[in-house]
Amino acid sequence: MNQINPRKLLNSKWTAVKPVNKEKHFIITEVEFDEDGNVIYCLIEAIMSKRDRSIDWRELQNEETWRQGWK
Template structure:
């Protein structure tokens, strides 16, 4: 389980453990909050292709799928 502070996710770097389409390194480019300011989702942008996707921020805690930083 990856441990991190959700308030510090902006512009953080992540590595996918099982890359798809040669997309391994990602950068958090945007955060989606609800009306109360609770974090809901993060936008991950692939460094290689610049493709973006929205992801529930809790999925980044899965250490079998994601590693913090670029490795």
């Protein structure tokens, strides 16, 4: 399980273990917090295609789907 500090999500880099549409490398471009400091919105962008989508940041903890950094 990837250990993630929600405060350090912004601009963090991720590699998809099983790329879809040849999109392998991603970066977190937007993170919003509620008044209690919990993540309520997270936007991830593919580096090559610049396509972005909303993601539940807890999905990034799954090592079978995501790896930290660009590998």
